Amino acid sequence: MSDASPQPPDADEPGPHPHEPHQEGLGTRLNWLRAAVLGANDGVVSTAGLVVGVAGATDSRSALLTAGLAGLLAGSLSMAAGEYVSVSTQRDSEQAALAVEREELATTPQAELDELAGLLQDRGISADLAREVAEQLTARDALGAHARVELGIDPDELANPWHAAWASFLSFTIGALLPLLAIVLPPQDWRLAITVAAVLIALVSCGWGSARLGSAPVRPAVIRNAAGGAIAMAVTYAVGSLLGATGV
Numbered sequence: 001m002s003d004a005s006p007q008p009p010d011a012d013e014p015g016p017h018p019h020e021p022h023q024e025g026l027g028t029r030l031n032w033l034r035a036a037v038l039g040a041n042d043g044v045v046s047t048a049g050l051v052v053g054v055a056g057a058t059d060s061r062s063a064l065l066t067a068g069l070a071g072l073l074a075g076s077l078s079m080a081a082g083e084y085v086s087v088s089t090q091r092d093s094e095q096a097a098l099a100v101e102r103e104e105l106a107t108t109p110q111a112e113l114d115e116l117a118g119l120l121q122d123r124g125i126s127a128d129l130a131r132e133v134a135e136q137l138t139a140r141d142a143l144g145a146h147a148r149v150e151l152g153i154d155p156d157e158l159a160n161p162w163h164a165a166w167a168s169f170l171s172f173t174i175g176a177l178l179p180l181l182a183i184v185l186p187p188q189d190w191r192l193a194i195t196v197a198a199v200l201i202a203l204v205s206c207g208w209g210s211a212r213l214g215s216a217p218v219r220p221a222v223i224r225n226a227a228g229g230a231i232a233m234a235v236t237y238a239v240g241s242l243l244g245a246t247g248v
Helices: 026-059 063-106 109-122 127-151 161-183 190-211 219-248
Strands: none
Touching: 026 063, 026 127, 026 161, 026 190, 026 219, 063 109, 063 161, 109 127, 161 190, 190 219
16 A cells, blocks of 8 residues: 655755745735735724714714714725825835836946845855856846845835725725724614624734734734723723713
């Protein structure tokens, strides 16, 4: 009977390890996912704080709905605009740096080759091998080689501001809908308890997701996330209750 158990890959065999991610565009996709998780987290916390604060001052369902919708729209648009501006600035900086490299490669190719070999040598490659690698990389894609080694930029994966803006807008909206629906749909006596429970569950999920995406410890991220949301709701509810009691 033949042994059909899988054999470990040859350690000397070249190529990517099958258990590690090597897909093109992985960094860009992770950035979108992080932006989406953070946007959803912001939507949950900011809207929950808003509607819980209003709930402390009034029992009016229409007031809660109005405040929640206003917070949702203002927050989602603000997040989208902020992401667009931020990522546009990043992209402009990357394109400017690539333009400088492109000009230097056109005017001083030998100096750029020497620079690339020196950068590779600084990474622990011997001088002769660094020169050979630099020559091969330059022959294949000079701009890409300098962008990746010298600038830490992948010219094929420049940040897209529209993608970031839409990811933040949609994720914030989805996150904000949870506390909004939780505060306006249940009966009056259950509104606050259901909203707090739903928000804490969502924040635990966001903390877990952000930690997993960043390969960070899960427990501290979950605790920080849940504690931050709980404090925000407690403070805004206290302020709303105080204002409601004083008739402001």
